[in-house]
Amino acid sequence: MTNTPKPYAQIPMQAVGPFKLIGDVETDDLMVPMATYETPLWPSVARGARVTAHAGGIRVTVIDERMTRSILLEAPHAGIARQRLQQIQSRHADLQAVVSSSSRFAQLIDTHFQVIGNLIYLRLEFKTGDASGHNMATNAADKLIPFLLGQYPDLSYVSISANYCTDKKVSAVNGILGRGKYVVCETTIPRKLCVRFLKTTPEAIVDLHIKKDLIGSIVSGGLRTANAHVANMLLAFYLATGQDAANIVEGSQAINHIETTPDGDLYFSTTLPNLIVGTVGNGKGLDFVLENLEGLGCTAQDVEPGSNARRLACIAGATALCGELSLLAAQTNPGELMQAHLKLERQAANVPTESHD
Amino acid sequence: MTNTPKPYAQIPMQAVGPFKLIGDVETDDLMVPMATYETPLWPSVARGARVTAHAGGIRVTVIDERMTRSILLEAPHAGIARQRLQQIQSRHADLQAVVSSSSRFAQLIDTHFQVIGNLIYLRLEFKTGDASGHNMATNAADKLIPFLLGQYPDLSYVSISANYCTDKKVSAVNGILGRGKYVVCETTIPRKLCVRFLKTTPEAIVDLHIKKDLIGSIVSGGLRTANAHVANMLLAFYLATGQDAANIVEGSQAINHIETTPDGDLYFSTTLPNLIVGTVGNGKGLDFVLENLEGLGCTAQDVEPGSNARRLACIAGATALCGELSLLAAQTNPGELMQAHLKLERQAANVPTESHD
């Protein structure tokens, strides 16, 4: 049996918007490309974009950024592990010199560790410019390991990657110590707009959020997760912009915080601590990706390294917020979710409808 | 600013293999399509396919299958919640009658619940034929809710989806109670083949597995996760076969179990409790998807509902195992991971190399 597939998988793609952003990104006419087989996602996110634009926009704030790689070394015993870690942490300049030899962009910003028996899990944390930084971090780690083993011959190599990084796997460490861009997206929707655009009330959304996003996630045995379907929006955005979309695993660990304001309006926020995105590197050279990054304003040449990627992360986060807002609103009304799906299938039209969580 | 993207995102795709499978699927010439921006994944998985084929193949076993949707109802207090749940669970035939009215494929196989205060999280579990079943389960739930509210007027609606399902979010419930196909993949690699194809020993792989997959994941605050980069293989496979790839979030929660055999060979297994895949439904009608599903033998017409999807799940699992085997082998050797990457970039050739975890 032979099987020569097409050289490309063609994922349906559409731009939705316009988005209005304020804070770290200021724009009011942004169309966001999303590639997905789940095409009801488009009108759903578009509805969120529409109502937030009317409401004054989505405020985006980058709290932190870093890319990590944890190496795994072994010591004769924990006492020596402790001593070597103290030495290593006191030699930041020496480590940075090694890192600099591996890339002109990589900067070692911090290290964290765990000692388990005689094992050392050393988490190296870097700034990586506009790259998401997987390769840059691995390359730096690859240079640091022989350096460390040369300096401390009583340590030995176990692995260049020890799952304390951690990449594309569920963890708490990425949220607590940081990996990727940490973005907070916030908006306040006046009650009137909530009713008009979303067919529901601030109280109904808050009530659902508490019982589904918060308690429901806790009951499910979730981990640092409190949202409806952030993974859907991130997947579509990552595919359209050439990202390594397997990073939606940690990206999905986003936390909504939603409440009514004293004035009876809706404060709606989505916090995404692990947006692992870049504007250069693997996948970014494809024509449609370049075009999409340009359309998003993320290919500026005259800006400091990292600012294009931070802008991209903010847009990814805002896109996630819009999908969250729209789906939660729909689920407050019995039957709306399924009706929207059926309607869409019948009409194949771009009507407001909802994707699943 | 306008931004009219192409109607498709074109993700690079290649078929790798051939794979040899035994157990629930028997084949020895399967080429598996993978769509990804991370093209070093192709030769890496191919290396795993090659060595496992030489070793007698990968045994695939489907342990379970179901698709779930949890609804959220509210009772006056927990005492009434308990009483209503006892009644609901004793009326399986009545519930199934409602479910049958929503789809000819959906079968209610079980229910589980949690009561939190006066809230009822009722998890409905279905067989859904060859569909992954998101829509089928939601549709059935959408019919069951008015039925239940009609029968038990002291209950009230909160949500059609309560995150105890849970879809595309990190959880423990999906692994423990099941969601999607639960597939175990196993192979035994003779020591000689291990050395020849993978440039390492069974002992080195086992040692790395324990310190990285097991302890490293535990240290990272992982949840039901013990692997290197299963998300990478699932993403590429899901995109190539028209799946809703946001389900790699739960798919990533896979568990490797690896040990040396009494004969000194390598027993290597990857258990994937949450493979959410189908051969019909959204995304399956695209030409290249149909072609890929046909190439994988997953479009048989004369078989019982569900068998095409189970076959697809087995192939997905085997693909994941090959990627795990190849990457873990590479990481046992200092420097190999990065060298392979660099070599690939220089040559743009199809040499054995490794993707990241």
Place this chain on the structure above:
Amino acid sequence: MTNTPKPYAQIPMQAVGPFKLIGDVETDDLMVPMATYETPLWPSVARGARVTAHAGGIRVTVIDERMTRSILLEAPHAGIARQRLQQIQSRHADLQAVVSSSSRFAQLIDTHFQVIGNLIYLRLEFKTGDASGHNMATNAADKLIPFLLGQYPDLSYVSISANYCTDKKVSAVNGILGRGKYVVCETTIPRKLCVRFLKTTPEAIVDLHIKKDLIGSIVSGGLRTANAHVANMLLAFYLATGQDAANIVEGSQAINHIETTPDGDLYFSTTLPNLIVGTVGNGKGLDFVLENLEGLGCTAQDVEPGSNARRLACIAGATALCGELSLLAAQTNPGELMQAHLKLERQAANVPTESHD
């Protein structure tokens, strides 16, 4: 150096109350003994008991009960594991016959399993009368293992306890599949009483609950946990009633659900899925324990097996609720927590004050 300690550790103990309970337990003059070094806990819980009694009492509901032990067996491969598990699960009567030979109280009520590679984690779930049931479950498992190995010689022994039980360790499985008594405790505090006894408003408590119990726990990387300090109350109650207090580990995984009612009152609930308590067995023969169990009405002779233990679990849960209510109320007021501590230390008097979480 020699060190002959006293034959007893003397932990300060006091009875607090009276408690008023409704639902599965009906009483209004219950004094609950609590043994703890953290004596500010007494007045704190007493305050909760007082306000809930005025408010009409705490409704207690037992949702489920079981004690578990997971054994670990190994099969040649997962295909055989699946076949053996199907056989084992179809022979409930045979298994129960073996279980009955181990104890006249133990009843096998369900089994659940996980297959990881060729490993079988088989979770045996029992009713164990008025015993917490650790020994009874282990003893039954100890009889079942040779039976199963005799019936299915291709299986082999790995362990009588496989951490899928799981005992005294953090997990999701205990909450999702059940271990111990699953108790829901609920109360509704009129706004006036809230202000008079707790010096705060329903809205302030709900707001703190959402931001601390729910979001705070999620942010901390918690697991099925949403409370302030349930472990404190369980420890003190377990010690006073002769329980194996190491089971507060899973006991701590309790979930508060708190909201304002349409009338502006405070609905306050604490759900405790894993109360592992008994009225017979280890520790219950000590004089003060017997006395305490008698005082709680948990040594009735003419009742069905299990009802004394269920009553005890309900009281444990209500005690936890009172401590939660009191501490959360205190934390809504800046400075109150510390002032109460200091006041208590100065006066060594039984004034309302707060323990820590």
Place this chain on the structure above:
Amino acid sequence: MTNTPKPYAQIPMQAVGPFKLIGDVETDDLMVPMATYETPLWPSVARGARVTAHAGGIRVTVIDERMTRSILLEAPHAGIARQRLQQIQSRHADLQAVVSSSSRFAQLIDTHFQVIGNLIYLRLEFKTGDASGHNMATNAADKLIPFLLGQYPDLSYVSISANYCTDKKVSAVNGILGRGKYVVCETTIPRKLCVRFLKTTPEAIVDLHIKKDLIGSIVSGGLRTANAHVANMLLAFYLATGQDAANIVEGSQAINHIETTPDGDLYFSTTLPNLIVGTVGNGKGLDFVLENLEGLGCTAQDVEPGSNARRLACIAGATALCGELSLLAAQTNPGELMQAHLKLERQAANVPTESHD
């Protein structure tokens, strides 16, 4: 109904040993008091102490120590939260001045934060001398809050404790960022001693450890937990030494790492990242507690603050290791666990037997 309990709960207590420790604590005749209703724990731990003493002792290493309290503040939006956090983190000396006014022992060593929407979870981390530090940290936080609100009037108070601390609750944050003493305990048992004292082989213990502690815990949906019954030993030790034993919740999140050495001996380690113990403070003034602390050498007067508490933590960790070693050894032999229990009950004698996990 009245119920005046005894003023003390009397928990059976016995000293077990002698223990031999090396590394951060050097001693070879330490008797360790343990208070528990589960008296089979005594001979079980004693067996572990005996074999480790013969094997050269248990090496104890303190990796880190800190006590934490997270406060919860609210900002107008995340952009201001970020700005205020940058300011706060740049004013370490000012914060320390406030902290010093609350206690002469408390030293602010670090801060970490999470921003969720407009909420600030600020984790304050202190050295607290020989106290476990709950009160000291809360007191310091109580002083810091008005200071911060005074400096930054756009921030407002939500809670003095926000569950990002986190106290007596399951979390990942305590392990990753630290809370209490982080202690590693290691020993190497020659194969001969393993067979003679533990009736098993290094290989059997390692095999069980991998399948139970590691895979079993992962399968259970555990969180940073890989042990058999650490909670048992910590409870008994904490009660005997006047600790707030509800802290066994986080204490239970310990990680064993066990392997055979190249010489065929048994390397056995237990890492306990969250030992929350002190030698001064609540509960330490009771006569039997003082006596026990003295017996353990933890009341030295002429040493730097913190060294008594670190010594105590090391002993707690070593006690846990001995219980782990003994129980895992027993579980490698089918039937041994239950036989030991039965034997003990018949003889009421101090024979080697096993507690449950």
